[in-house]
Each structure stands twice: as structure tokens, then as C-alpha cells.
Amino acid sequence: MLTEEVRPGILLSRPTRPGRLDSMNTELIQRLRDALAEVRDDAGIRAIVLTGNGRAFCAGLDLNGHGEPLGTRGVEGAPQAGLRPQKHIAVVNGFALGGGTEIVLACDLAVIDETASLGLLEVRRGLLTAAGGVIRLQRQVPFKIAAEIALTGESINAERALELGLVNRVAEGDLARRGAPAGGDHRRERPLSARETRRVMHESVAAGSDWDKGPWKVGNEAMKKVFASEDTKEGARAFAEKRTPVWTGK
Incomplete structure (x- = not known):
């Protein structure tokens, strides 16, 4: 399911799959893509905040019962493959793995909980980080750092993500879980x-x-x-x- 809340100038979107750590399946991917397309030309929405629930921002692609692999349909099926035209903000609660990290990389701004982590784990599952992860990562951090993250599949903590410039700030307490945006008052833009x-x-x-x-x-x-x-x-x-x-x- 997809939970949406409209605030002044902001659409707060929470992809939610209870018991699955908000991992992506075909249905959730389609719903998120449709939701982003619906507000594409809405001048009243200046920013879209993507966040999660509980322990996870997004655990990536659900490999259990996902059905048709995303890769067989092409990456255009993934919402993180092309987020536009509004400013997109990732508010990362818990861990963001695989497709979750790809969403962070696709967003313009990112806030992360102090206990959260990022990682591209696909290489450990014999998969390819195909929805923009290996394309965007090397443009946002030095190449050798990007190669280490992508080729080892090891996750990085919030402090390291901030140090590398993958996020704008680290939030204390439950700031990220409240969906607080980063980067000023978007209504003034x-x-x-x-x-x-x-x-x-x-x-x-x-x-x-x-x-x-x-x-x-x-x-x-x-x-x-x-x-x-x-x-x-x-x-x-x-x-x-x-x-x-x-x-x-x-």
C-alpha cells in the first residue's frame, strides 16, 4: 500500500508493506510510479518527501514471491529510475538497502536517522543494481568509494553517508520518522x-x-x-x- 499526506506545498509519500520492511514488489512499484506521475504537473506541489515506516526506509526488491523480476521489464518500471520534475527529498528511517538506496541517490536532498544505513546489496544476491544505483553513485562520490560500495555490497552507517555527501544531514530521535523535510521552506520557491x-x-x-x-x-x-x-x-x-x-x- 501507499500512504500519502498533503502538507502545504509538500506531498509526503510512504510506501508501506507491513511485515516486509517496506520492500518493493511489482504492485508497490506501480503504485509509487503512478502517484509520482499524478502530481507531475501539479504546481501546488513544490516537493515530494519519500519516507518509510518503522525499522526500514525500504529494504529493496522483495525476492520472496516477487513474481516477474524487475530486470525482465526494464528499469523504466522502477520509480527511482526517473524522479521529476518536483524536488524530491528522501527522509530515511531505519535501513535503506538496494532499491531503497537507489531512491536516496535519485532524490535531490536526503535526511537520515542517526541509526539508519545505506547499501547496495545486489552483488551479494547475484543481481544487478539496475535502477540507477551504479549510474548515480559514481557521480556523487569518488569512483573508488563507489566501486567499494557497489562491489562489496557492504552497508554504510549514517555518519559515513554524511561524510561522503550522500545525505544532507543526520537527524536525531524520530525526526526522520515524522517526515520532516530538509533544505528550508519549499513553499517560498x-x-x-x-x-x-x-x-x-x-x-x-x-x-x-x-x-x-x-x-x-x-x-x-x-x-x-x-x-x-x-x-x-x-x-x-x-x-x-x-x-x-x-x-x-x-
Whole structure:
């Protein structure tokens, strides 16, 4: 099942499988993917917070009775294969293994409980971390560190995850279990501006050196779109009138 709660500007989503440590099966993967697609164009949702329940954030793919292996259908079936366009935040309670770590890697920001851990265990099961894990990990930490995590299948604790920059902060107590977001007040962000900022960050990674034209082309396209928007005009008016802007995402 998938439990959802809407807060001002935020969708809090909890994939839940009692007794299975919130591990992913075909049904839960489909429900999460559908839920993310449903709010894709909702300008009122500025951020999506993904968290778990109890001891686990997500124990990865359920290998017991999962049915058709995810790999036979292609990784596009996994929600963590492409999270967009809103900002995504992982609030990690307990351990996040396999697909759970892939969700963390796919999110823009992450908070982790002090007792939680991350890990890509697929290699120990004769599987492949195929839903973005081995693609994103080496872009977020040094290659040899990524290779150690991916090839040994050993998990890392919250302190090490913070040290490596895989999470933004470590939460004390039950902060993560309450689904507390990271990174400020998301209601104050312009939805269009935030979306284009994320797009430039992700697309410019593959666009070459900042000495080349590629990254600047991505940035210029986004700049034209944002500066011609109604949100930019509204931001200027609100500043001049000393009031809170009303964003429309247009």
C-alpha cells in the first residue's frame, strides 16, 4: 500500500508493506510510479518527501514471491529510475538497502536517522543494481568509494553517508520518522524556477566542461524560459509591494 499526506506545498509519500520492511514488489512499484506521475504537473506541489515506516526506509526488491523480476521489464518500471520534475527529498528511517538506496541517490536532498544505513546489496544476491544505483553513485562520490560500495555490497552507517555527501544531514530521535523535510521552506520557491534549476543541474552534468558550449546552452535555454515567465514578473511585483508572492508555475 501507499500512504500519502498533503502538507502545504509538500506531498509526503510512504510506501508501506507491513511485515516486509517496506520492500518493493511489482504492485508497490506501480503504485509509487503512478502517484509520482499524478502530481507531475501539479504546481501546488513544490516537493515530494519519500519516507518509510518503522525499522526500514525500504529494504529493496522483495525476492520472496516477487513474481516477474524487475530486470525482465526494464528499469523504466522502477520509480527511482526517473524522479521529476518536483524536488524530491528522501527522509530515511531505519535501513535503506538496494532499491531503497537507489531512491536516496535519485532524490535531490536526503535526511537520515542517526541509526539508519545505506547499501547496495545486489552483488551479494547475484543481481544487478539496475535502477540507477551504479549510474548515480559514481557521480556523487569518488569512483573508488563507489566501486567499494557497489562491489562489496557492504552497508554504510549514517555518519559515513554524511561524510561522503550522500545525505544532507543526520537527524536525531524520530525526526526522520515524522517526515520532516530538509533544505528550508519549499513553499517560498518559485515552482518554475525550481524545476528549471534542477533541470540545468542534471542536464549540465552530461554536457561537458564549463569551458564548452554545452552546459551554457542548457543554462541559457532555462534562463529564457524563466525570465519570460509570469512568475518572474510576480516576483518583482511582490518585492516592490513588500508582500508574499503568489506563484503559478507559469
